[in-house]
Amino acid sequence: MNRSNDALHRFIIEQSHVRGEIVRLDSTLRALEGANDYPQPVRRLLAETAAATALLAATIKFDGYLTLQVKGDGPVNLLVVEATGEGNLRGVARHDDVVPDAGIRRLMGAGHLVMTIDPGRGGERYQGIVSLDETSLVRTLQNYFSRSEQLPTRLWLAVGDSSAAGFLLQNLPADRPRDTLEEDDDWNRCVLLADTLTDTELLHLPVEKLLYRLFHQESVRLLGASPVNFACRCSRERVERTLKALGQNEVKQILEQDGEVEVRCEFCNTAYGLDAVDIGLLFSGDHQPVFNQTRH
Ligand SMILES: [Zn+2]
Known part of the structure; x- marks a missing residue:
């Protein structure tokens, strides 16, 4: 049924502790927007939030879910996207009639982002909160990861005309002691390489080519892809x-x-x-x- 590109791809950089994900949202995004005639700046923010949520939910069990909720006092006062461990996404934005064409801080005003994780299988629910960054959703999430006791994590997001894409790198803890400097080197090199990714590449380049473009000097192993869909949990x-x-x-x-x-x-x-x-x-x-x- 879903013949689109909507999928989440996982990969690892071999001989390092760096893992990664790429998500592409196409028909999922259109279904998520539904009949809502969101103004362009709101669509953009919702699309970015959707891509980020899909990336962050990828490690959750099938019956768990992750929610990103952004609340502010600006013309867009609420953004919510929820992803289940099965890759089902839903989301909504609430906004004023008139919305300026601006970045997150002017759109949402002063506010914060709340990440809620229900890990599934009866695991304990977890909630983290961070203030909105002046510049972008990515920076806000970056701040969240650097301030909390999370694994080092970096995200890159891109939004096209009717699609969105996201890229995530995470530095996993070593299972046996290893030279910390060497590990940091691996991580920093991968982040620097990923920083060269353009929006067009992230949105359109086939996943294998994209990974080769970035990491041809490393050894990358694709671990497979899982579908991402729009689905609501209401009943x-x-x-x-x-x-x-x-x-x-x-x-x-x-x-x-x-x-x-x-x-x-x-x-x-x-x-x-x-x-x-x-x-x-x-x-x-x-x-x-x-x-x-x-x-x-
Ligand atoms: Zn519903």
């Missing part, structure tokens, strides 16, 4: 849970006002409608609470 069950959390009074008030309760998913625009009978059932008490309170 009727989730909507019902949200409404239950909202409380019976609130929901019945909406019902009286509108004749039915319609909840529209911000990510995929699917509308979930509940009429008086549905709402009655929802709060009738024969639905057991979602959380079992006796569990330890």
Whole structure:
């Protein structure tokens, strides 16, 4: 079905501890934008965020997910992209009617980026936060990695007319002691080489050629590719849970006002409608609470 280039490619630089990823988003990006007629600067920022999220989520288990959320007080006040370990992406941006053609700081104002990682398989959820950098999303993420106890990580992002691409390098910890200087040399050399990557190359050059162009003096091994798609995690069950959390009074008030309760998913625009009978059932008490309170 998905005959596009949308995929995440993994590679390692042999005889070093450097690993890497390349992601290309094409139809995924168009599906993620959906019917939203985002202004060009917003599209660009959302596309960059999507590429970054796909790269960062690549090491998460299939049932986990990673979310990048950027909040600010500017004309674009919210950007959210979420990627599951299976490579499913969804995202949304909220913005004013008029948006200047500017960089992240003018678009989003003063704000911060929050990275949430649910590693899957019952692992503990983790959240990290960093202030928005003046210049770019990449710099913001760079700041995040250099300030937190994360593995040394560098990202490169490029956005085309209707596509986006990302490149990631990460310096893995050694499994046996090795000369630290030698390791830093490997890492620094790879980063310098990747810094020569142009946007056009990142967006369009076939992955093998791109890696050869950068690392022909090293030995690179491609570990394979996995598909990336647009898919939403919303469901009727989730909507019902949200409404239950909202409380019976609130929901019945909406019902009286509108004749039915319609909840529209911000990510995929699917509308979930509940009429008086549905709402009655929802709060009738024969639905057991979602959380079992006796569990330890
Ligand atoms: Zn949805």
